[in-house]
Amino acid sequence: MFLNRQALYLRPDPARVVVRPFKPAIEPRDLNPTDKTRANHIVDRVIGLDPEAAAAQLTDVLENFNGRHRNLLETFEERASEMEDALAPHSVFSKVQRQLVGAYFLHEYSFEAAALFNPSIVRNPDQSGAPEGGCRFILSLRAVGEGHISSLTFRSGSISARGDVTIDPTARLASIPKVQSRSPRLDGEEVEVEFMLDGQLSERVIFPITLSQSNGIEDARFVEFDTGEGKVFYATYTAYSGRSIRSELIETTDFRTFRLTPLGGLAARNKGMALFPRKIDGHYAMIGRQDNENLYLLYSDDLYAWETGQVILKPRFPWEFVQLGNCGSPIELDEGWLVLTHGVGPIRKYSIGAALLDKKDPAKVLARTSEPLLRPEPAEREGYVPNVVYSCGALRHGDQIILPYAVSDTFSNFATIKIAALLETLSG
Incomplete structure (x- = not known):
């Protein structure tokens, strides 16, 4: 034969998973340029956390996902840099808050x-x-x-x-x-x-x-x-x-x-x-x-x-x-x-x-x-x-x-x- x-x-x-950008769906009210988008709302909530709560939340995310991906903090930073429009209204935020924002706009696929x-x-x-x-x-x-x-x-x-x-x-x-x-x-x-x-x-x-x-x-x-x-x-x-x-x-x-x-x-x-x-x-x-x-x-x-x-x-x-x-x-x-x-x-x-x-x-x-x-x-x-x-x-x-x-x-x-x-x- x-x-x-x-x-x-x-x-x-x-x-086997990769981590990919998460983009919140746009709701009808988000189409009004005078309103904040869902992305802005999410950033507002993250920035609103006190420093200890933000650090604890970031630690929890890392403990959950670190063994599943390489260089997660770097990935969070890169994703945050893509969210500048949503971060712009906030004049002051810490590195921890920025990394946490990045994490909220990612998902596993x-x-x-x-x-x-x-x-x-x-x-x-x-x-x-x-x-x-x-x-x-x-x-x-x-x-x-x-x-x-x-x-x-x-x-x-x-x-x-x-x-x-x-x-x-x-x-x-x-x-x-x-x-x-x-x-x-x-x-x-x-x-x-x-x-x-x-x-x-x-x-x-x-x-x-x-x-x-x-x-x-x-x-x-x-x-x-x-x-x-x-x-x-x-x-x-x-x-x-x-x-x-x-x-x-x-x-x-x-x-x-x-x-x-x-x-x-x-x-x-x-x-x-x-x-x-x-x-x-x-x-x-x-x-x-x-x-x-x-x-x-x-x-x-x-x-x-x-x-x-x-x-x-x-x-x-x-x-x-x-x-x-x-x-x-x-x-x-x-x-x-x-x-x-x-x-x-x-x-x-x-x-x-x-x-x-x-x-x-x-x-x-x-x-x-x-x-x-x-x-x-x-x-x-x-x-x-x-x-x-x-x-x-x-x-x-x-x-x-x-x-x-x-x-x-x-x-x-x-x-x-x-x-x-x-x-x-x-x-x-």
Whole structure:
């Protein structure tokens, strides 16, 4: 059997929380500019505490939450600095009062309480400690919490010489990055963020930052991109505002600092774009879906602008009659570009297949699978969205493909695929 499922179940953990700004809802009377807002009322009450009561309250908050987050007092200070409008009417207040105000305008958010799914995998830029003949990797995952808000989180692990996968222990704490800069771009914002130096990779959570992402950063498809002068990790993802979607791009070299940039052009109005790992004939190239049915090949001279492309794959087999999409960036083999696909069939059952594109001209489809490589097993059918297996990107290691995949939009697992046997299943 050329495909082997591994029992490495990555399940959502509601105990993992980040601390996020709390914004009191605006009541009708708050719309009157002559009235104080709820934020002002809360600040008034905090400032009204006598010094001993304020200190006792802050001590109580720290005792309750200190073991759950890093640098809480610093976080309180930063949040208080964002509340200057509400603090301005008060000419005198102590540092304790200021920190306490910050605490009142924060809340915990269990970012993966509902789901941990749609993974992608790349080689870790730091290969120290890699097993002999194996490699270290970074796994990105879509985490979903209350209100179905999606964020981006990470895990690390190793692949042995023979393809066995192990996952490093997940950090108990979690944190969001500091925003280093914001700048207008197209009809949105480009944002640069940075995580603290001493935090583990699995602590890092990129929560929605801009308006276009406000309801979710979804389905990041990471790829190690060869610039010709070095390696950069890019990921296309879907930004969801709650009303509209668009494709955006993450860029990093170390998985500690990230730049998030909206993409322009007609193709960027859709989801599911995946970047080739290098330029082709001097052009950037993407696989994407522009019409909710077919897979397209797109070229651009500008990494941040993508227009229309050409259809290269259409639904042909019953398991993909509803629609076709990609399962991450193309993987370069000696035989051509391997594109893992997802197909949707009866009862909206999602399965994973593959296609092989010509190395020099990816518009030429050399072969494809007539039957799925991976479909929901009886034990993998139940979850938030039943009957779904899905991936946002696989990794070649030696003679195998390491395929992380999601189960029913709920949790994630791994499969390994022998490349030679996979190629034998492809037909013209």
